[in-house]
Amino acid sequence: MLKFLAGSVAALAIFVSGAVANAQTLKMWGPEQITEPLVAELWNGIKADFEKANPGVKVEFMPPTGTISNGAVQSAIQSNVGPDVILTNSGIGRISIVRNAKQVMPLTEQYEKRGWKNQIYPWLYAELKGQFGGDVYEVPDGLDALGIWYHKDLFAQAGWKVPATWKEFETLLAAIDAKGLQPIAIGPRTTGSAGHLFGNLLQSASGKEMIGKALRKEIAWDDPKVAAGAVRLQKLVEAGFIKKEMAGLDLDGASRLWFNKRAAMFVAGPWFTANARKAGYDLVNAGYAPMPSDNPGEAIPTGGVGWSWLVPVNSKQPDLAMKWIDFMLSDPVMKKRAQAPASTMIYPRELTGIEPPTPVLKEIFAAAAAGVGYNPSVYLPATVLDTYFQVIQGLISGQVTGEAGMKQIQAKMAEAK
Amino acid sequence: MINRETPGSSTAAPLGNRSALAKTATVEAGGSAAGRFDSRDTGSALWLMAPALVLYAIFSLLPIAATFWLSFNSSAGFNTASSFVGLDNYAATAADPIVWQSLWHTLLWLIYHVVLAGGLGLALALAISRLKVTQVFFRTAFFLPHLVSLAVVGVIWANIYDPFYGLINTALTELGLGAFTQGWLSDPALVLFSVNVASSWQGFGLYMLLFIAGLQNIDHTLYDAAEVDGASAWQKLVYVTLPGLREVTTFVVSLAMINGLKGFATVFVMTNGGPFYQSELITTYIYRLAFQSQDHGRAAVLCILLSLLAIVITLVFNRWRARLSK
Numbered sequence: 027m028l029k030f031l032a033g034s035v036a037a038l039a040i041f042v043s044g045a046v047a048n049a050q051t052l053k054m055w056g057p058e059q060i061t062e063p064l065v066a067e068l069w070n071g072i073k074a075d076f077e078k079a080n081p082g083v084k085v086e087f088m089p090p091t092g093t094i095s096n097g098a099v100q101s102a103i104q105s106n107v108g109p110d111v112i113l114t115n116s117g118i119g120r121i122s123i124v125r126n127a128k129q130v131m132p133l134t135e136q137y138e139k140r141g142w143k144n145q146i147y148p149w150l151y152a153e154l155k156g157q158f159g160g161d162v163y164e165v166p167d168g169l170d171a172l173g174i175w176y177h178k179d180l181f182a183q184a185g186w187k188v189p190a191t192w193k194e195f196e197t198l199l200a201a202i203d204a205k206g207l208q209p210i211a212i213g214p215r216t217t218g219s220a221g222h223l224f225g226n227l228l229q230s231a232s233g234k235e236m237i238g239k240a241l242r243k244e245i246a247w248d249d250p251k252v253a254a255g256a257v258r259l260q261k262l263v264e265a266g267f268i269k270k271e272m273a274g275l276d277l278d279g280a281s282r283l284w285f286n287k288r289a290a291m292f293v294a295g296p297w298f299t300a301n302a303r304k305a306g307y308d309l310v311n312a313g314y315a316p317m318p319s320d321n322p323g324e325a326i327p328t329g330g331v332g333w334s335w336l337v338p339v340n341s342k343q344p345d346l347a348m349k350w351i352d353f354m355l356s357d358p359v360m361k362k363r364a365q366a367p368a369s370t371m372i373y374p375r376e377l378t379g380i381e382p383p384t385p386v387l388k389e390i391f392a393a394a395a396a397g398v399g400y401n402p403s404v405y406l407p408a409t410v411l412d413t414y415f416q417v418i419q420g421l422i423s424g425q426v427t428g429e430a431g432m433k434q435i436q437a438k439m440a441e442a443k
Numbered sequence: 444m445i446n447r448e449t450p451g452s453s454t455a456a457p458l459g460n461r462s463a464l465a466k467t468a469t470v471e472a473g474g475s476a477a478g479r480f481d482s483r484d485t486g487s488a489l490w491l492m493a494p495a496l497v498l499y500a501i502f503s504l505l506p507i508a509a510t511f512w513l514s515f516n517s518s519a520g521f522n523t524a525s526s527f528v529g530l531d532n533y534a535a536t537a538a539d540p541i542v543w544q545s546l547w548h549t550l551l552w553l554i555y556h557v558v559l560a561g562g563l564g565l566a567l568a569l570a571i572s573r574l575k576v577t578q579v580f581f582r583t584a585f586f587l588p589h590l591v592s593l594a595v596v597g598v599i600w601a602n603i604y605d606p607f608y609g610l611i612n613t614a615l616t617e618l619g620l621g622a623f624t625q626g627w628l629s630d631p632a633l634v635l636f637s638v639n640v641a642s643s644w645q646g647f648g649l650y651m652l653l654f655i656a657g658l659q660n661i662d663h664t665l666y667d668a669a670e671v672d673g674a675s676a677w678q679k680l681v682y683v684t685l686p687g688l689r690e691v692t693t694f695v696v697s698l699a700m701i702n703g704l705k706g707f708a709t710v711f712v713m714t715n716g717g718p719f720y721q722s723e724l725i726t727t728y729i730y731r732l733a734f735q736s737q738d739h740g741r742a743a744v745l746c747i748l749l750s751l752l753a754i755v756i757t758l759v760f761n762r763w764r765a766r767l768s769k
Contacts, residue, residue, distance in 0.1 A: 097734030271606035274628030420719030
């Protein structure tokens with residue numbers, strides 16, 4: 027009997043140690059808003075599919091405590107007990123921070139070896155290849171397209187039309203203001219939110235080409251041709267179309283104004299559908315249009331790479347991380363995500379036969395079909411970003427003029443390598 | 444007369460410690476120990492101190508040394524090779540206007556915290572110390588905010604200050620005082636004070652408890668004597684209570700200054716240093732440089748500056764306190 031017991035215990039120990047040895051856990055930083063039931067349902071399904079396809083593998087989500095912009099991703103990597111693979115807000119500005127700190131792996135070889143380069147738009151791959159001398163550190167998961175969100179019912183009741191020119195836009199702002207509503211809500215305490223409106227204003231005044239040149243340092247940021255957008259923001263504040271008090275709001279505070287229809291317009295991207303759903307806003311009532319441009323035919327959303335996969339240099343499961351990215355780029359997963367009610371973004375390659383789950387996403391996809399402009403928040407070097415966001419806050423709180431603010435950005439830009 | 448004992452002469456002390464204990468007793472008795480420790484004693488003392496010294500070296504001295512080293516280097520992160528740049532980081536820091544702005548804000552923040560949190564702590568301690576039945580209730584109620592994390596306090600107060608939906612502006616509007624509504628977190632003249640109110644609200648409970656303890660130690664016969672002499676309530680406060688609280692006040696001010704210099708969480712959560720750097724503190728700027736811009740060299744320079752600031756303030760305060768108590 028004793029022998030039997032001892033044998034059983036030994037067998038159990040061997041089994042358990044074997045199982046432990048074979049078990050692999052992939053810790054994933056993300057996804058955001060996992061507490062939302064629809065998001066949780068989608069991602070738990072993806073996780074289950076991956077675990078089924080890879081026996082012995084467990085995927086563990088790490089709800090993000092922030093982004094690269096506020097240092098949360100860097101701190102998580104630095105802890106050395108952080109994620110094995112990361113899904114976070116990206117763009118060259120952010121990626122350069124973790125790349126320069128040598129916190130993320132180059133994935134250039136993987137693009138060739140695993141065929142990732144054929145799984146994203148060719149223009150997107152070309153753009154990524156041009157950023158760090160041919161090396162690529164991210165795999166795009168979603169693209170952003172920032173434009174104006176408005177309430178269809180409010181506009182219909184008041185007889186307001188989506189403006190086609192800047193002049194019409196100003197007239198619309200005055201009409202909304204006269205009605206006692208906030209024309210535009212903005213929450214610049216959340217840096218991204220500050221950049222969304224500002225990037226749109228820069229593009230509306232100067233055009234995509236000019237902003238591209240400024241980002242490539244081919245023209246100075248304080249050149250009147252580029253600074254026009256900042257002056258535009260200053261004038262909107264002076265006219266009371268953007269209240270100075272909004273400098274004290276964050277994204278949640280500003281979007282609350284819009285969801286409660288105390289504000290008529292809000293600049294955001296496709297991800298705003300998740301915020302709207304969470305706030306109980308009826309997405310059928312949401313309309314989307316690009317900000318009017320002074321350049322005819324250039325009224326397009328701003329944007330760029332919005333979210334990407336990164337692999338930290340200290341990932342405990344680098345091979346599994348690559349497998350996970352393979353899986354996420356696969357057709358079934360991407361289509362599943364694009365059609366899910368929790369879908370909130372534009373995917374990094376063309377997906378045929380997909381019907382966006384909400385009408386507003388359809389409008390966003392249509393607006394972005396002709397391409398998107400630059401959202402400087404994701405293209406500016408890390409050392410400039412902070413000044414950029416603070417200048418936007420300064421403009422909204424009336425502490426700095428458009429010209430002076432752009433001079434500060436230019437000074438930082440000149441220092442940046 | 445020095446009573447030098449030799450090992451074995453005492454029966455009470457444990458064997459290994461008898462010599463050291465005897466010498467301690469001797470020194471306490473007024474004798475001079477200079478030159479009386481032999482090398483064996485020094486060795487034992489070092490062995491006994493070693494665990495504490497090692498921990499102190501690992502967790503205090505090494506980081507201090509590393510910070511100094513980092514301040515002379517250019518480093519984009521812990522994983523990158525750093526290069527010696529001499530005093531470049533110091534020069535860049537001195538030329539950065541935001542550094543001076545944040546230094547000024549840090550001093551203001553410290554003063555606000557000492558006055559608001561310390562002052563409120565004293566006022567409430569005075570108000571509730573005479574209560575018989577309800578004192579425990581008020582003491583607990585006023586201490587409760589101190590148990591809430593500063594990050595949560597930041598979120599709560601950011602909502603209270605919301606210009607459109609916040610408690611303060613809504614209440615003012617409802618009371619017909621709409622003209623007094625403010626952009627509490629957007630007005631450059633108000634923002635630092637507003638955030639400090641939130642931070643002080645979290646901190647005053649501890650200071651209140653310390654003042655209550657101090658009040659309980661004041662001899663009540665002094666109040667009786669003042670009463671007999673016909674002193675008013677104000678005179679009793681000024682000539683009995685406040686002098687009686689001198690030691691506690693010194694401690695509370697020191698503590699409040701240290702907490703003031705450490706101010707970070709509420710600013711980070713409520714304004715992140717904005718708008719346009721109007722609530723930037725040295726601590727938030729250090730975070731921004733180190734973890735957002737990955738400029739560890741300049742962040743290290745600011746750490747040293749903050750340490751120097753703490754040392755200078757403590758020295759000045761201690762000197763002032765010493766002069767006061769003469």
